[in-house]
Amino acid sequence: DAKTTQPNSMESNEEEPVHLPCNHSTISGTDYIHWYRQLPSQGPEYVIHGLTSNVNNRMASLAIAEDRKSSTLILHRATLRDAAVYYCILRGDAGTSYGKLTFGQGTILTVHP
Amino acid sequence: NAGVTQTPKFQVLKTGQSMTLQCAQDMNHEYMSWYRQDPGMGLRLIHYSVGAGITDQGEVPNGYNVSRSTTEDFPLRLLSAAPSQTSVYFCASSELRRYRGLNGYTFGSGTRLTVV
Numbered sequence: 001d002a003k004t005t006q007p008n009s010m011e012s013n014e015e016e017p018v019h020l021p022c023n024h025s026t027i028s029g030t031d032y033i034h035w036y037r038q039l040p041s042q043g044p045e046y047v048i049h050g051l052t053s054n055v056n057n058r059m060a061s062l063a064i065a066e067d068r069k070s071s072t073l074i075l076h077r078a079t080l081r082d083a084a085v086y087y088c089i090l091r092g093d094a095g096t097s098y099g100k101l102t103f104g105q106g107t108i109l110t111v112h113p
Numbered sequence: 114n115a116g117v118t119q120t121p122k123f124q125v126l127k128t129g130q131s132m133t134l135q136c137a138q139d140m141n142h143e144y145m146s147w148y149r150q151d152p153g154m155g156l157r158l159i160h161y162s163v164g165a166g167i168t169d170q171g172e173v174p175n176g177y178n179v180s181r182s183t184t185e186d187f188p189l190r191l192l193s194a195a196p197s198q199t200s201v202y203f204c205a206s207s208e209l210r211r212y213r214g215l216n217g218y219t220f221g222s223g224t225r226l227t228v229v
Contacts, residue, residue: 034217043222087155100171101158102172103157
């Protein structure tokens with residue numbers, strides 16, 4: 001399965017934008033890029049996903065590099081409620097990795113008031 | 114509210130006991146899966162299912178059984194509990210639309226299991 005690499009931790013101030021990077025140099029053509037976050041003592045929560053084009057939703061934006069070897073999750077205005085572990089995951093659409101989510105260690109985001 | 118329901122929320126077992134963790138979803142999702150999360154770690158896939166009657170092993174299947182007799186339910190059975198199975202267990206479901214884009218998973222709130 002293709003792997004992702006994320007920084008262990010990042011910090012931000014409240015109401016500032018946050019850019020969370022993710023490298024996935026071995027991504028295959030059928031892998032979708034998913035982002036989830038996990039607040040303390042809760043289950044993971046879906047944030048956003050994309051294949052090739054940049055994506056926006058009410059929670060965040062996803063910027064995907066042209067070669068698809070990296071992506072960036074953008075939180076436009078961080079709030080204290082955004083403090084969580086953020087996981088960048090490749091979800092396969094073919095073969096033995098079809099449909100599976102393989103979680104790495106994620107990035108711990110700390111938001112300062 | 115629509116979503117994934119896991120029961121129980123907390124459970125303490127003695128070594129060697131068996132039990133079933135329940136998972137139900139009301140979104141008509143084809144895909145369901147079980148993960149475990151150990152302290153300070155990411156989630157690891159135990160078993161998954163792409164539809165009723167179809168199950169397969171994930172990364173850490175030993176000591177666990179699953180079945181999928183209906184679209185809605187995906188129970189996880191611990192055959193003979195061991196302290197190494199102390200963990201938080203999450204069930205998740207998703208639509209499965211091959212080649213039309215896979216949607217996000219919906220996770221349950223988890224079952225915190227302690228084996229003594």
